[in-house]
Amino acid sequence: MTQHERTQVIDSSEETRLLTEVWRSPPGFFGWFTHVNQTSIGKRFIITGFVFFILGGLLAALMRIQLSAPENNFLPPDLYNQIFTMHGITMMFLFAVPIMEGFAIYIVPLMLGTRDMSFPRLNAFGYYVYLIAGVAMYLALFLNMAPAVGWFAYPPLADAKYSPGMGVDFYATVVTFMEISALVAAVELIATIFKQRAPGMSLNRMPLFVWAVLVMSFMIVFAMPPLMVGSVMLALDRTVGTHFFVPGTGDPLLWQHLFWFFGHPEVYIILIPALGMISDIITTFTQRPVFGYTALVLSLVAIGFVGFGLWVHHMYTTGMPHLASNFFTAASSMVAIPSGVQIFCWLATLWGTRPRFATPLLYVLGFFFIFVIGGLSGVMVASVPFDTQVHDTYFLVAHFHYVLIGGGVFPLFGGLYYWYPKLTGRLMSETLGKVSFWLTFIGFNLTFFPMHYLGLQGMPRRVYTYFEPLGWGDINLFVSLSAGVLALGFLSSFINIFWSLKRGEPAGDNPWHADSLEWGCPSPPPAYNFRHIPVVIDRHPLWEYQEGQDIPVVTGIRSDRRELLVTSLLDAHPQYRSVMPGPSVWPLLLAVAVGIGFGGFMFHNIFPVVGFVLSFIALAGWFWPRELTKEAREEPS
């Protein structure tokens, strides 16, 4: 066969038709519940995450209205407690982690040059678990039954004795249930990154966002189980009278250890994918390979490890020996080294270039400013004496918002503006984007920087009001007004999302002239992602492909069934082909069954058994063998 004939075979319209047919998701309302394709599930995670971000933001606005004047009666104390608890739960559990996973689920398989993730049905299951958990938490709030003990629910306050009612029961069971979603997403991201990279994409050629998602996923695998164990123990303390966290017979500090062994890595679970986004955005907008690829990868890996050695710095004021605290002071200070390495590598990449100051890069530059301030105050609170002074004050509120909004939300919005063309096929408005950035940047700093001062003045966190003679009224009013500017910044981005959906400039495949593979497929990607699985010839494949040579592709992948290529872990050498499952309603039914088991436990002990039986039925349906197609039967093994 000549080269021309070979090209005709692999480019035939019949093959494209087959691929479209095989990978398509069923249309219609009922079909929606059977989708399993990664682009579909990733988009759902992203949209749902933003909905929860808006809800969490509205809760923050209510808090700021309440605090805008001393001795204000806008919110009663118990409702205020429910609101700050739900704000934390929403932003940490329902927004930040799921939306990072959503971007990872959508983008990573495209960056790897594959057609779907390793476990598509598990992917859909994870989404439904997340959705059910989020709706359940907000139902509790609307029924005035939300937890009112902070997002970390310390016993003994969270015990049945001091928090009667269903609020903490909702917290303990729903949090456990919700983390199943994070875990399944992490497992399949790891499997996909290790085994489905396009041939030639050895470990040292992986895009930095993929590295970041890999580190994030491993962190989720190790961080979430302690929280799930802890929240099950808390639920048992409350419902069946065990004494895990009861003072005297149990140990309330055990909860703090279990919680913060999850809670501190959680910060890095949010931050690390954002760091990956920043590396890719800077590479694209400077049009040069990132400086210090190896150092950046190592920094991500080092942060991934050290992130697990900081949890006790949330417990400095619990009365532990100074020596014990100092172990964690050392680790907390050490994490500044890999974080600093990253900043210097990015600055070196930007140095001497003429970057294109589009909205994604503006958000990244905003990250630099804000995250460095948050990092510096982080080094301050890593020190035991300083932390003891500012513990549970607004200084902490300022610090962690600088870290989480600066380190997580700014790069996330940068990523949104960057990948929106890939998701929708249209560019977002640059004018509105720049307005949004400046409102967000100015509003953020005016809102949170004065909180450092309030904290140093002694204003405690989690109080629904304060007395006038304390003199905090003017600054709190200023903070509340500034929060309005911040909200306008976010609002203009959301307006931009909807406006650009219909009116945005058509993007084409690669509007930014980026280097990684997700920009090598159409925007938005077809159901099968890539017409041909590419072969990677460099760390920046799209930049290399454009230098006039033919693009090497994989042949031999069947188009008449959902088939993809599995490659080796280190070198991405082709190993075998794997057949993926198609659309199915069973992931939804399994999520509902597991939800009944967990949710029902709050009301009666029989429900876990009911949930188990229903889950068994759903799993039997999920794995029920299907008759092979004629072609599959005929294929030699």
Next chain:
Amino acid sequence: MEKRDPLSYFMQHKGIAALWGGVLLAPFAWALQLGVGYALVDRICESGHSFLHHLLALVALLIAAAGLYLAWHSWHIAGPQWPDSGGDPISRSRFMALGGLMLSVFFTVAIIAQWLPTLILDPCSR
């Protein structure tokens, strides 16, 4: 002594295990020192056996040194250069080996940083 063929070495289990050892041993040693050292504080306060913290630091440093050696050894076999973006097993191995080398140095410093307070602070002081 016969010169080792780097390509075949880094395709075999032994070479790959050495690469992973170089990457993972030092972080493991750091985590061991942190977890066990933290758990030992109250025990050492009661017994007065503060040498246990020094012994633990020594064990952690030895494990980290083993990781450092494996990474250094692998880097020399792969050709001691800064990693490039080649797609061959030697480029990938050089990347992992140098990564392991840098991670080992970083976590060795972290172990020393965690050991220093045990020289100064009384385990019973609160």
